[in-house]
Amino acid sequence: IIETNGLLYMTLDSNPGGIRIAEKLGLHKHEELPRFFNKFVYSEALWSRLAYRMRDMTVDDIPRVLQIWAELELQEGSLSVKSFLSAKAGQYVVAVDNRTDQILGVCALTKVMENTYIIGLYGVDRRYQGLGIGSHIFSTIMTHIGPDDSAVLFSEHHLQDMYRERLGFSHDSGIQLIAYECRPVRTRNLQNLVDSIAGIRIKRIGDSLMDSVVEYDRKVHRQSRAQVLNRMFSDPECRALVAIDESGDQVAGYGVIHMCSDGNGRVGPLYADSESVAELLLRELIDNFPEMVVKGLIYEPLANNTGAMSIADKLGLKVEVKLPVLFTKQIDMDFQWDKVYCSHSPNFSII
Template identity: 30%
Template sequence: VMSKDIELDNIVLRKLIESDVPQILDIWRENNLYEGLYTIQTFATCDPDGFYVAYDLNEGKLDIYALDFFPFITKKVIGACAGPKSNENIAFIGLYCIHKDYQGLGLGLKLFKKIREHLGDDINIGLGAVPSQINTYKEKAGFQVEDIHRMVVFEGKAYGSEQLTQEIDGIFVQPINDTITERVIEYDAGITKYRRDQILRLTFNEPMSIAMAAIRIADDTIAGFGCLKSSNIDEVINGPLYADTSSIAELLMHNLLHSFHSALENGLIYFALNGTPDSSKLAEKLGLIRKEEVPRLFTKAIPDADVSRIYSILTPNFSPF
């Protein structure tokens, strides 16, 4: 398809449905972008109004079974943008993508505006900015508050996994199950300063993923937790990784990697927040390569969080932490 042949009248914006997700992940892969295979579903379940897609009706088919919901379900998703709310006070915009055949037509901006309209002006909205576009976001889109912390993306083979801490007296690591989920949610809220019960419960139960927690033997309290998940590319995503100390973060990472072998075979993506130097040190110890540093912008204020315990954030697309 050449851009000049595309009829914009046939392009429709609508809310995401679950069957859109594989096509969105394909567009992401074509643009060298990545996300967990089930992360979109997790966040869309929590805030279904926060996800929009663009469709080309010419490339699609009338689906008589879907007439109650949409006049068309098409085969051709051509773009997406999302701004799910983490709670009533904060949302994060991401998943911003347009199929390469449809770029340059202003569709991305239309999707972005749709999400901004949905969110309104009362909520604090964040995003990870392409460094070259930072002034546009600040001056034209209202994202005037720049976080003092940036996200640093690390990627590569975790050749250094055996260099990590493998034992700590008084601490054990176990898969997150129903008996400890509530305590992990409380621990998470102590770091992010808000509760995200549904997001975490769904995250811990995503297919093709693993979630583990570090627990103190003496009092059964949580000392950290982390997840690995399969992505739309070969590499495995680590998000989040939160821990009270760098050695606990290492212990968790070692257990996660050795319980999820595709991470060791195919490589790892790690979203450090440079609020603690230890987050980057852990990635470097693993042998991962620093790929990019992403400025984080907000419309109202930098959200409060205990960044000293954040090693890798949950997702750079839908969540500030």
């Protein structure tokens, strides 16, 4: 930062020498932070020389965006970002340094259903936090929310008060995302999951089954996500299985596992007609694609599906954190909740 943008110099008012040094350097007082004690922030150039612009995110930006995201110790996979971005399912914005063209921050807005948009992937490169870039990207994204629309997000704990009190996300849906501790799956625990169900066949999702799975997803989600799903299933990174009920040759569930930027494999969507079908799909995903879970499994169901939690217990997973779903306006969520075992991605989708 010093080399490219300037010097950020903070001193305490209890040390006149600290202030004199700032004056000798010709720094001007930028801000006074009186919250705990008087702390002066002197800045020469950091604010004035850091010029950035907002632009739409492109597919080429995905590696850098995921690098920022991984450095923030948050998890997302290029498969999700690519599928939603290339299907033009919303507005995806990055803040870019004018001089270096480097991406400094990102935020995503995806249409979930009529008048409802989810905000996700909200992050700023650690080195550039606290300079107003985050608020700027967020307010840029919010300009796409009309007066009749509701915006929704999965809130990190430390930001809940800000979202609720300062940014208008005052409606708590009562729904929570449960993030389980991410760890490799033990073979012993995997054996606790069902390994077969009479009349249910597990198959890879190829071209011939894509339409049936998209239709199954539409019934669960109540909205067609054909564009996003077709892109996702056609992507070489996608590892996806479908459960077929042989009695009527019907889809009884489907599951996807993909690699996140931190090297962990994330399950989602995992939708199924019953807990046993969800269990079987998960077991088969792990058995068929073991390379996805060498480091760890990201398993994040919604708390209103008790079956999903009992699967976590069978796998020996421990709850790490619960994230509430906050809205700017109350909306009707008419999803088939009982079929949702893991959501698609909390950055792009409610379920």
